[in-house]
Amino acid sequence: MRRSSDIGPGIGDESAWWRDAVFYQVYVRSFADASGDGVGDLDGIRSRLGYLELLGVDALWLTPFYRSPMADHGYDVADPRDVDPLFGDLAAFDRLVADAHEHNIKITVDLVPNHSSDRHAWFQAALRAAPGSPERARYHFRDGLGHDGSRPPNNWPSVFGGPAWTRVPDGQWYLHLFAPEQPDLDWDNPEVPADLIRTLRFWLDRGVDGFRVDVAHGMAKPRDLPDLDPRAEIGSQVRHDNTLDPRFDDDGVHDVHRLIRKVVDEYPSRVTIGEIWVKEDERFSRYLRPDELHLGFNFRMVEAPFDADAVRSAIEHSLAAVASQSAPATWTLSNHDVVRHVTRYGGGELGVRRARAMALVQLALPGVVFLYNGEELGLPNVELPDWALQDPIWVRSGHTERGRDGCRVPFPWEGSAPPFGFSEHPGTWLPQPNEWVALTAESQLEDPGSMLSLHRHALELRKTHPAISGDELEWYGAPPGCFAFRRKGGGLICALNTSGGPVPLPPGEVLLSSGPMDGDRLPPDTAVWLV
Template sequence: MSTASPWWHDAVFYQVYVRSFADSDGDGVGDLEGIRSRLGYLELLGVDALWLTPFYRSPMADHGYDIADARDVDPLFGDLAAFDALVAEAHERGIKVTIDLVPNHTSVRHEWFTAALTALPGSPERERYIFREGLGLAGEIPPNNWVSAFGGPAWTRVPDGQWYLHLFAPEQPDLNWTNPEVHADLERTMRFWLDRGVDGFRIDVAHGMAKPPGLPDMDLRAAEAGSLISGEQIPDPRFDNDGVHDIHQMIRKVLDDYPDTMAVGEIWVTDEQRLARYLRPDELHLAFNFRLVLTHFDADAMRTAIERSLAVAQAAGVPATWTLGNHDVWRQVSRYGGGEQGVRRARAMALVELALPGVVYLYNGEELGLDNVELPEEALTDPRARTAGAHSGRDGCRVPLPWEGQEPPFGFTEGERTWLPMPPEWAELTVEAQLEDTDSTLSLYRRALELRAKHPAFAGDEVEWYGAPAGCFALRRHAGGLICALNTSAAPVDLPPGEVLLSSVPLLEGRLLPPDSAAWLVRPS
């Protein structure tokens, strides 16, 4: 990597879902001090940076993404002193810290929204949000037909008859980004945390914020195709409005005042040309690529997803940003079929992802091979499960991490209960159980991250493809010579020539790649 490249150019970020990482005070909910107590583990794992999910003051209707005060820590997670201590120790260990920025909406408990509810229609207090008169003889019909990303209407009526817009839960009213006060408040929030030493932001719903003039009705098929994805065939007026780019330019101007800081956007936009616009030199540094998340375990489909993703990044002149999971989607093991097969495929895809040039985001627990947890209905807490049905809930991928011991709570907390129940069958998947097992998924990740950071084969940003048997692919990092082979077929295949660096499962006869597996090799240029 060139010395002129920014630190994030090929960094591995580790997403900490704060509620579920480690609990320091026995209440069963993860917190900032819990994260700090486990920084040694993250250093041992070999990650370069953290992304912390929201820890701000919140009534927790959406587990912190409904923010009442974006410039303070919720007591559930600690306080500002705990945050400062976490950042300081992470930096001492060479780990960067990035945090969530949530500019699309606030909590209904935010002082602005409580003021708006007591103010008159058309007042300055209401102009910070999107209030509208309803349709029908008595205004009893919502202002348009938009639906929430969590299911149900995107409008809620207040006692005086007006309606307010919320693209997510009713407890998350959308801000009005045509209002200069909203811009100024976000800048204050950014500078507050940047002044405390954070290294950047992950921007929640970065394709939201701006709304089209007149709020025209949507084609409801856009929501059916995937409530957050702006479909390639069906435009969705709720997201990816052209006005959003003015907001990202403002965000970039603030970041440019703080050298070596960055922003990555959560952008569920599948049109490559529109996605690339977010990565112009005066906008975001990085944009999440969700194509791998949305692609089933098939070599041809994966190759297409990789090629399209690299093309967007190369056209924009920025690194590609890869991820296989986060707190909003099923864990890889479950997505790829569950059980032993799911684990094998998840391990294979870990090597594919970490072989690619650019930035990688890991989700806490994927390095342990965790699967989604089937939870009883009474344990569900996700607002999406309430409105869109239990099958749409995200709790199953948010269960706390198992650290040690033979039974729940596996060292996550000193208390007896965890905010989501942990399955007893995770006893074999704890950090403690996997650290000394050279064949474990955790050991695979540790070795892969070490090679990625230190081996010269990972140099360069260009990828070329080998011919490969049906159901397989082989890609090569052109400058360094790394080869990554993936076998999604039902039969073993011969590996390309080269020295084997790592494989997701043991090879057969030393050179045969089994089904549902991947391997790294190196052959000098």
């Protein structure tokens, strides 16, 4: 095996492949089913690598495919060094990595270090063991409050609803910041980091190109587990404020990232990407110090409404958050945890127009872009019937929050009716709507006006046009409800109009627009690239 001392970009190397890459998130359950059971799998992904190469992405991020009872669709990991039979086996994974590399596509995989499954051998041993035992020391077991210990050890809520504590038969409680089936690991126990190192090496030795670290602001907990301030926001997807919410962003988490980075740096050209729901730019930047993560998901663009001022603020904050480090900014509009942006931007034709505009904004920015499978087709969220919902948020909230299933519906590939080429099985794990017939990849591939063609064209220009270069932005004056920026270095101008009427274009020749132009004016809900 070649190590970084022999070859490959080291810390701070500006030539690292990932610095301006476009990653494509594959929600494994929902991308392509080769086995015919209605659930996506690794061989299904492999069968669609030609499409991904045609789209023009540089790397894939695969959601968890490890052994799991699937209480949270794979984010409850029972064995982090094996493939769940639902998705294939290790041989299928090896085939996928090899074939992806043949298509010049990198493979990054999810890493879930904050918690394990309650079916993990460690947790099962903890349940069998006595309070105070070494087996329980791998997790956060505590005695309860009150004379009989019947109250949880503190007031922490679960991200998925309800308390973050569950009581076991002998009276102790265990911590789970997510579902009860996802007990939090205690990172002060030396067995926990030692096991993660084994997991890192296992997948690196199989050829993965990096890791996306789930809940990268988690892991470390303050020793005294203090109560959460009642003023803290505690929804499933909010940027956490460490001064109010001690569950996340504890300073000890940086030791975990230094450990991960130390291992990953032994392998050439590998990348680490953190899911960081942290409120302050300065605290966010700490995760990107030279010996920690290479990249950090910044979710300000996800949170911004379709409004030029809000989007500009998200861009400026995202750039400011990495300015003190050598890391590039990251941009994303959707993922498997949030409402798809076509729906967030108003749905229907309006949502599609706005999503097309934001695709150009996102792809014009310096740094790294993450696309979520299906956004290149303009997929909206799906209003699923109650019987179909599977997200633990639906159950934990007492059926008051519908959860995230609506953004996870299987990918429509071809044909005129469900399952649209996703599977040979008509009963896909989540049902597809009939109206997706107009959104299939097949129907969009040869349509120059489709959302898919827009993404392909933009990705091709992003890779090849000299104007799309340079790490800094220069902002132009713009009418209310609009903005325009120029990439310093290359000179590309990107303008966005979120106002109610057409506005004059900045000077330059139109390179690409998200919709029809109005002479020398930029219509509402439209973005344009100029050179």
